[in-house]
Amino acid sequence: MTRDELVDKMIAFAKTIWSQFWQALPDEQRLRLGGMEEEIRAVSRSLEEGIWAIFAESLDKLAIELSGQCECGQRRERRSDSVEVALLGYRVRFPCTYLYCRACHRGTNPVRQWLGLEHGGVSLAFERALTDLTTRMTFGDAVDSMEEHHEQKVDRTKAERVTYHSNRQTQPASAVESPSQHSKD
Ligand SMILES: [Zn+2]
Numbered sequence: 001m002t003r004d005e006l007v008d009k010m011i012a013f014a015k016t017i018w019s020q021f022w023q024a025l026p027d028e029q030r031l032r033l034g035g036m037e038e039e040i041r042a043v044s045r046s047l048e049e050g051i052w053a054i055f056a057e058s059l060d061k062l063a064i065e066l067s068g069q070c071e072c073g074q075r076r077e078r079r080s081d082s083v084e085v086a087l088l089g090y091r092v093r094f095p096c097t098y099l100y101c102r103a104c105h106r107g108t109n110p111v112r113q114w115l116g117l118e119h120g121g122v123s124l125a126f127e128r129a130l131t132d133l134t135t136r137m138t139f140g141d142a143v144d145s146m147e148e149h150h151e152q153k154v155d156r157t158k159a160e161r162v163t164y165h166s167n168r169q170t171q172p173a174s175a176v177e178s179p180s181q182h183s184k185d
Pocket of ligand 1: 070071072073074101102103104105
């Protein structure tokens with residue numbers, strides 16, 4: 001299914017429930033551009049968060065599918081784990097099951113590897129937006145600006161850490177690797 005097809009299906013469903021939602025809003029909101037701008041933005045934001053959660057579940061499911069069994073043939077033990085990632089505008093908690101072989105004493109956490117969390121639990125877009133600000137203003141002003149423009153509270157210490165980490169990098173952060181590269185972990 002393509003992106004357009006996915007969105008078409010979602011819109012078709014939204015149409016079936018739209019009037020119940022829209023009619024329940026007060027007139028001063030539902031008949032005004034400003035009111036609906038605020039409302040639709042809030043809906044989009046929640047929707048995006050929900051889609052991120054679906055993606056996160058899919059990743060963990062795939063990790064178990066691909067790495068549930070060790071190279072030695074044993075079924076790997078599973079330990080639930082999760083990690084919170086700062087994306088631009090959101091925080092998403094990713095389940096990332098740790099898979100461990102008792103026979104080989106070797107473990108793997110494919111989701112953490114795919115997400116590239118050696119970058120401190122932030123996405124590249126988040127890192128870019130933040131370092132763009134911290135190179136132009138003080139850390140204090142930068143965290144205020146992140147909150148104002150991206151509705152994202154950032155801890156000042158975290159802002160410093162991400163900036164220093166980013167400055168140390170000579171290469172851009174690597175893209176998410178494809179699952180096939182880890183199928184034999
Ligand atoms: Zn094994």
